Each structure stands twice: as structure tokens, then as C-alpha cells.
Amino acid sequence: MTICEIAQLLQIECSSPVEYPITGINTLKEAEKGEISFLSDSKYEKELSTTQASAVILPFAKAHLLPEDVVALISEEPYLMVAKLSKSFAKPIKSSDIKPIIGCESTIYPTAHIENGVKIGSGCTIMSGVYIGSDAIIGDNVILYPNVSIYRDSCIGNNVMIHAGTVIGSDGFGYAHTKLGEHIKLYQNGNVIIEDDVEIGANTTIDCAVFGSTVIKRGSKIDNLIQIGHNCVVGEHCIMVSQSGLAGSTTLGRNVVMGGQSATAGHLTIAPFTTLAARSGVTKSIIKGGVYSGFPLMEHKLWLKLQAKLAKIL
Amino acid sequence: MTICEIAQLLQIECSSPVEYPITGINTLKEAEKGEISFLSDSKYEKELSTTQASAVILPFAKAHLLPEDVVALISEEPYLMVAKLSKSFAKPIKSSDIKPIIGCESTIYPTAHIENGVKIGSGCTIMSGVYIGSDAIIGDNVILYPNVSIYRDSCIGNNVMIHAGTVIGSDGFGYAHTKLGEHIKLYQNGNVIIEDDVEIGANTTIDCAVFGSTVIKRGSKIDNLIQIGHNCVVGEHCIMVSQSGLAGSTTLGRNVVMGGQSATAGHLTIAPFTTLAARSGVTKSIIKGGVYSGFPLMEHKLWLKLQAKLAKIL
Amino acid sequence: MTICEIAQLLQIECSSPVEYPITGINTLKEAEKGEISFLSDSKYEKELSTTQASAVILPFAKAHLLPEDVVALISEEPYLMVAKLSKSFAKPIKSSDIKPIIGCESTIYPTAHIENGVKIGSGCTIMSGVYIGSDAIIGDNVILYPNVSIYRDSCIGNNVMIHAGTVIGSDGFGYAHTKLGEHIKLYQNGNVIIEDDVEIGANTTIDCAVFGSTVIKRGSKIDNLIQIGHNCVVGEHCIMVSQSGLAGSTTLGRNVVMGGQSATAGHLTIAPFTTLAARSGVTKSIIKGGVYSGFPLMEHKLWLKLQAKLAKIL
Secondary structure: OEHHHHHHHOOOOOOOOOOOEOOEEOOOOOOOOOEEEEOOOHHHHHHOOOOOOOEEEEOHHHHHHOOOOOEEEEOOOHHHHHHHHHHHHOOOOOOOOOOOEEOOOOEEOOOOEEOOOOEEOOOOEEOOOOEEOOOOEEOOOOEEOOOOEEOOOOEEOOOOEEOOOOEEEEOOOOEEEOOOOOEEEOOOOOEEEEOOOOEEOOOOEEEOOOOOEEEEOOOOEEOOOOEEOOOOEEOOOOEEOOOOEEOOOOEEOOOOEEOOOOEEOOOOEEOOOOEEOOOOEEOOOEOOOOEEEOOOOEEHHHHHHHHHHHHHOO | OEHHHHHHHHOOOOOOOOOOEOOEEOOOOOOOOOEEEEOOOHHHHHHOOOOOOOEEEEOHHHHHHOOOOOEEEEOOOHHHHHHHHHHHHOOOOOOOOOOOEEOOOOEEOOOOEEOOOOEEOOOOEEOOOOEEOOOOEEOOOOEEOOOOEEOOOOEEOOOOEEOOOOEEEEOOOOEEEOOOOOEEEOOOOOEEEEOOOOEEOOOOEEEOOOOOEEEEOOOOEEOOOOEEOOOOEEOOOOEEOOOOEEOOOOEEOOOOEEOOOOEEOOOOEEOOOOEEOOOOEEOOOEOOOOEEEOOOOEEHHHHHHHHHHHHHOO | OEHHHHHHHHOOOOOOOOOOEOOEEOOOOOOOOOEEEEOOOHHHHHHOOOOOOOEEEEOHHHHHHOOOOOEEEEOOOHHHHHHHHHHHHOOOOOOOOOOOEEOOOOEEOOOOEEOOOOEEOOOOEEOOOOEEOOOOEEOOOOEEOOOOEEOOOOEEOOOOEEOOOOEEEEOOOOEEEOOOOOEEEOOOOOEEEEOOOOEEOOOOEEEOOOOOEEEEOOOOEEOOOOEEOOOOEEOOOOEEOOOOEEOOOOEEOOOOEEOOOOEEOOOOEEOOOOEEOOOOEEOOOEOOOOEEEOOOOEEHHHHHHHHHHHHHOO
């Protein structure tokens, strides 16, 4: 697809002198030559001047901030335009002709479905009903319990154990909204990376990244029925207890503990060694490790004090 | 099964002069000639006089409200009676001899299981481990990701995407209770209807209706690990964020947004364009759209004010 | 594995005069001759003098409490030692050569996977994508809906219905922690027992016990997306509504009702006939049945009063 074809699809005027082919969509920071990017949030404005993207969808008022050799596609709804465009660049479900490569002493149950392009290490057990999507990479000594679904491009490290029914790499929940209240899907092109020694419980869901990767770092342990949104990073040796959740793009430092049914909003950073008590709800980044409770969140000691005071007003 | 056989099964005295055959159970309002109905909640009393049902299970004191040609089966525990009876009318898992009909350019993975009576449109991808129950109808360009389970009689529209592990049409959570504290299952005979352009995340559950349909209307987007109870109606272009839930028979108007881990009680109506903040819990119907928070629910502005006041009492 | 080999693995000094073979790990109370046990919590100290275990891992200061014929393996981190040892005694995924035994008039769908050693009663329906692990026992008239995963050694009673995607017997969430913040898995050797007439909804997860059994007693009804931790006991005729959760080792008495999104901490006992309102969070055992709400939990009446007072401070 060329820049002009993209402009035509989005009904944007295109002043590009050349029929430059575009190979993908990416963020301003990560985009390479040949990719298209967008500015939908002014906090990324400073990345306009150094972007390597070949074209950028952005509002008229910001176009002058682009380097001279980057094509500006002018829209007052750049996020909506990117969402509409994203379908054209969505990866197909099957995209490889290379038969799966399976390491020695790995057991694949007969009803498991392994797509082309997959690599599985040695000593793995891939149980019944497991699905592994195109080009996923599975390390050594991995156990995938029955009916686990691994979407395309996922990378699973060594000694990882994933319990039954868990879904890795499902689409992040991202939509642009039209003025009529319709939601236009932003097709997700990123993946999920799960590092070594991670264990994930049953019926948990970890969404893939929009661009880039959702990452679960080495040694983290994730319980049942947990939601981890797109582009989250779970640090080394974290503990997430059942029914907790992370909204998109939140980062947990190492050794964070999240109690049962606790949750965070999106785009937050939680300091290493933070403990979030059961049911706590985090709406702001946590700079300093400690024990926190409640919704709104406060230091656990304060929460206990508040509850004691509330008991007295009765 | 005739009315007298039903009476015998339920150990109710039957005064029906004729051996009228009964073909199903339904609500007072929806029942047609040949069906049996019941009165378990006095708020439906006004529907007795106009019901088309051939027989109604109801308390002695209400029997005089029935039209003359409707047989009264007298019980002081009509809901329990209906539950006991419902097993006799439960639909079998397999009920059709007609081989599935699959549209052109649809891909069915080898381990998918499609029951008889199913119709699948064109351009669909039905991935590994998917189950589609008897007589379900799937539109065009539908993607069912791995290990999705669609129960019998479900209707899925066009351009619907359902992510891995999600369950559509599982039995609603409905029981009548005996005096000894046992729970008698009310077998669910309704279905789930999902309209066009709906996307549903991973490991979400949408229960079928007791009678009639649970409906997800056009363009709604439903995230991972969400519970939608029997007989709910989700309006057009709603957004439900991960781990939120709707108890049975609740209706969302169009463009309602439910934040993460928010929930509603059953039998409520939520006004169009309502936004429920993360974690909010709704126990009463919402008449007027707006932004609401907290549990108990209040206007979001008030909730913020309350939290500020609470912070001060410390 | 002998006691001395265990000591060597754990780098503990072993003074055992004999090469006694050890067959398993168990609690002080349940251990039999030939098993090894441990003391990680001083509340179990009183069980040292009567344990039947052949060896016990425990701190130096408690070693004198052991009977003379029990070998003491001295460690100041006994729980960590047991976790490290547990992998050596973990049951393999497949462990039986006996072909499954399937009762008359039971239907097994072609893509169901039944391991060796399984016994299935009569009149069962085992649908597509179901997995039943080694040595599991399934009673009569059981329906396992599509993509249900039953881990090894589970026992399912008669007339049990388990909806699609539910996972029975996944590993409990148990880890010992090193001084460097790593989590060492305690391999779970127990099972899940589900008694007669239980119904379990879709995408629910019930973990197996560390030692012994997680038990769901007769007639209980469990909704969708519920978490039940290792070693819980759910009493007769309980009702658990969607998205509720039980942390490990909690016991519900008979006819307990848990509302939607309610939860309990671990190691609690909830009195029979207790009702926990939606969203309630239980952190202490409940001695007396009644209706409770809130987090922290209080009598429902008090909770209503508290909310009324809070509304007034605005």
C-alpha cells in the first residue's frame, strides 16, 4: 500500500510527490523508514521531530513539527484514521509455510493444533486442545495444559507452565470512536513475551500489544482468572492473585504483589516491591514501594485507620 | 406431555377435562396456545387475564384471575413446580439430523466440532477446538478463535469476532429452592443473539435466556473475563471493560460504558449514554445518562467529593 | 528417594542412621509411615509429638518435640525446603497403563481426550475438547460441556453438570519465597472432589489441594468465572454467584450464599446459612449465620446504616 493509497482509503488529501510503499503502522518512537505513524495525544508531540516514519497522520496545527522528508497526512481525528487503516495491515491468522519445528522429547497431544512457523523446544508437553498460532516460539520444558490458546507471534520462555484454558495474545481492547458513537477496532499487531520460569494459572487472559510487546518477566507467578491488558509489563518475580487485573500499558516493577480482585488503571507505573492488598484499586502511579489498600488507594495503615473511624460513626 | 401428566409429575390435583398436550413452558406474556406458564411474582399478575397459555401454575388465591379456558394448576410454590417441570422440556444437546451448512470461503479447522442443524455463512474462520451446538446460526465473516464454545440455538451476526475460550449460551444461573434448602435447576430453553459487528474478548461468558433471548446488539465491544447473565440486553455500541458483569435480566441502553470490574444487579435498566466508572456497582435502574461511580452508586462528581471528605476525617 | 538423598538435595545435614525410603510429602497430621513432613507454622507445633511421618523438616529449636523414631531434618526455612523437594514427588501427567473404563450409554465426543486410568459412569455426555486426566473418576449422568478440563485424580459425583471452559483441579497457587525474592513452586499433589448434584458454570476454576482434597459438597451450585482456591470446602447446597472467589483453605458451611464479585480471604470458616451480599469481602471467620455486606465485612443492616450516614456527610 502506498501513501497515496492510504490517503485515498482514509479520504485524506495526499500531497506526497512519490508513490512510497508503506509496510506497517507503528508509534512515532518505534517507527522505521517505510512505516506510517500518527499523533493522537499531544504528550508525544516531542517525538515528531525525530521520528523515522515515512508518513504521519496528525492534525493540521502540528504538521509543521515534522521533518521535511516525512509526509504529513492531515486529519483532526488521527486515532480514528489509524484504526480504520489498521485493518489493512492486520496480520493474517496463518502466514507461514514452514512446518512447525518441534524439539526432542517434546510430547504433542493429537488434538493440539500447531500452526506453521511455530518452534517448540525440547522437553515440552503440549496437551489436548492447545492451539499455538503462527510463528510462536515456545522454549524448553514448557507445559501447556489442555485448551490453552496461544495467539500468533507469542514468545514463551523456558520452564514456563500455563494452566488449562488460559489465553495468551488475544487482541487488546482498543477502539477509536466515531462521532456517531461507533467503535472502530484498532487491529493489534504486537505480541506477548513470557520469560523463563513464569507460571500462569487457569482461564487467565493476557492480551497482545497494539505495537511492540506485552511482557511477563522472569519468575513471575500469575494465578487464575486474571486479566492483563495490552502493552503491560509485569516485572521479575511478581505475584498476581486470582481475579486481579491490569488495564493496558501499566508496568509493574519487580516483586510487586497484587492481592485477589485488586486492579490498576492503565498507563501507570507501580514501584518495585509494592504490595497491593486484596481489592485495592490503583488509579495513579506508585513511586515508592510499600503496602497499599483501598479504592481510592492509600497506605494500608491509613486504610485500617479509616475503617476504624468509619466503624465509630455508626 | 399432557396437562394431567404434568399435574401427576408435580403431584398437583388436575381438574382439566381434556387430555391437552403441552409443548413447552413460557412466560405469561410470551406463552402461546399449547404452552404452560406460571405466576411466581405478583408483579406479573396483570398478565393472567390475557395470557394465551393453555395452563398456568399459580397459587389458589390467584386462580380466579385466569380466563375460563385456561387450566389452573394450583400450587403455593409455582416457581419450584416450574423448575421441577423444566427438565421434562429441556432441549437435548443434539436435536437435528440436518448436516451443517457451511458457506463458501469459510475455513473450519479439523478439531472444531459443528453439530447438526448449524448454518455458517461465508468468509468465516472457525478455529481449532471450537464447538458450535445444534441449530446455531453463524453469519458471514465471523472469526471464532480457538476453543470458543457456542451452545445450541445461538445466533451470531455478521462480522463478529469472538476470542479464545469464550462461552456463548451456557445455562443461566436459575434455581428454585425447596424448604430443605435444595436448589432445583430451572432448565434454560432460550438462546443468545449476537448482532453484527460485535467483538467479544477471551474467556468471557454469556448465558442463554431462560425463555426468549439474551441479546448483544450491533457494534458492542465486550472485553475479556466478563459475565453477562441470562436475559440481559446489551444495547448498540456499548463498551464493557474486563472483569465487569451483568446479573440476569438487566438491560443496557445504547452506548453505555462499563469500566473494569464494574457490575450491576439483576432486572435493572441502564439509560443510554451512561458511563459506569471502574468498580462501580449498580443496584437500582439508572433513568438518566451520566457518569456514575462507587458502590452504592452515585454521580461521579459526588463520589469524588465523598472521597475527599473521607480523606479529611483521617 | 531416601531420607539421606532428600537431605543431600536440600543441602541439609542428615543424621539418619538408616537409608529409609520416602514415598511422599504430607502434613504432620495426615502423614503416614514412609512420608516426610514439615513444620512451617508454629500453630501446628502440637502435632509434632504424634506425627506418623518418618522424617520432618523443621527448625532447630523445635527438633526436641519430635518422637525419638522420627528423623529431624533441620532447616530454618522448612517451607522453602518442602517446596524445593515437592518437584521430586510431583505426580506425572500420565501415570496409568489401564485403558479408560466407560459406562454404558455414555457418549464421548471424538475430540475429547481421556487419559488412562479414568473411569466414567453410565449415561454421561463428554463433549468435544474435554480433557480428563489420569485416574479421574466420573460418576453417572454427568455432562461435561465442551472444552472442560479435568486434571488428574479428580472425583466427580453423579448428576454433575459442568459448563464449557471450566477447569477442575489446576494447581493451587502455592509458592515458598527465597531471600532473593524468587518464588519456588510447591507442587500440588492433592485433588478435587465434586459430590453429587453439583452444577458448575462456564470458565470457572477450582484448584486442587496441596495435600488432601478441595471439596464441593452435594447440591452446591457454582456460577461462571468463579475462583475456588486449593483445599477449600464448599458445604452442601451452597450458592456462589458469578465472579466470586474463595482463597485457599476456606470452608463454607451448608447453604452459604455468596453474591456476585464477593470474596473471602484464605483459611476462614463461614457459618452455615450465611449470606454474603454482592461485593462483600470477608477477612475473618464468620461464627454465626446471617446477612453480611461490605469490605470490611459487617452485618448488612449496619452496612446500610453506614451508607446512609456517608450520604449525609456530603
